[in-house]
Ligand SMILES: Nc1nc2c(ncn2[C@@H]2O[C@H](COP(=O)(O)OP(=O)(O)OP(=O)(O)O)[C@@H](O)[C@H]2O)c(=O)[nH]1
């Protein structure tokens with residue numbers, strides 16, 4: 001499948017996997033090089049219960065890889081509890097999908113660079129200034145591939161669990177209708193306070209601090225960062 005900017009994502013493999021005592025369909029998407037070599041980019045996990053186009057759109061989570069938070073349970077960010085909570089909601093809904101962005105570790109700068117950023121943060125930098133000091137933008141993620149994968153799964157409308165308006169805007173720009181934004185915040189620890197503050201004050205994220213806001217925070221297809 002090709003988007004306007006020539007992003008190509010192929011379905012590499014798919015099989016049922018039991019998660020949360022529920023059988024889900026796990027699909028690996030990626031690129032296939034001219035030599036046949038596969039590069040894994042995205043994993044989706046889709047509930048298997050039959051659902052119809054006329055039903056409410058699936059509840060969806062697009063999650064950027066975070067080895068420290070997702071795998072190790074690090075409390076320096078809120079990724080681990082966000083992943084658990086969203087996966088639980090997906091399983092409960094019988095009509096949900098997780099889109100796990102394998103190559104977006106550290107907001108796309110990779111694990112080693114994220115840990116370099118952590119070292120700078122231990123010396124006084126915040127999330128943004130640490131990235132800038134390393135020569136990276138504060139935020140450079142591109143969610144077009146997530147939209148491609150959703151389309152591969154036959155999904156064109158979602159209720160998106162996120163606090164990040166940029167994700168909503170990018171999906172909308174790629175033709176995925178975000179009918180609802182479902183807040184996914186409030187996972188504070190003594191260690192992630194500063195990180196959540198920066199998301200709230202400087203990065204335009206909503207609800208990261210867990211302050212009460214309505215479940216449907218944004219109107220359909222809203223694009224607060226200027227995307228069409
Ligand atoms: N560069 C960098 N990346 C970080 C840092 N802390 C967490 N991350 C990465 O940030 C990504 C998660 O992005 P967030 O901005 O926390 O959340 P989001 O996915 O944009 O928004 P939500 O949908 O609301 O979760 C993961 O890939 C983490 O590895 C950090 O200090 N520096």
Ligand SMILES: [Zn+2]
Nearest residue numbers: 066069077079
């Ligand atoms: Zn994290």
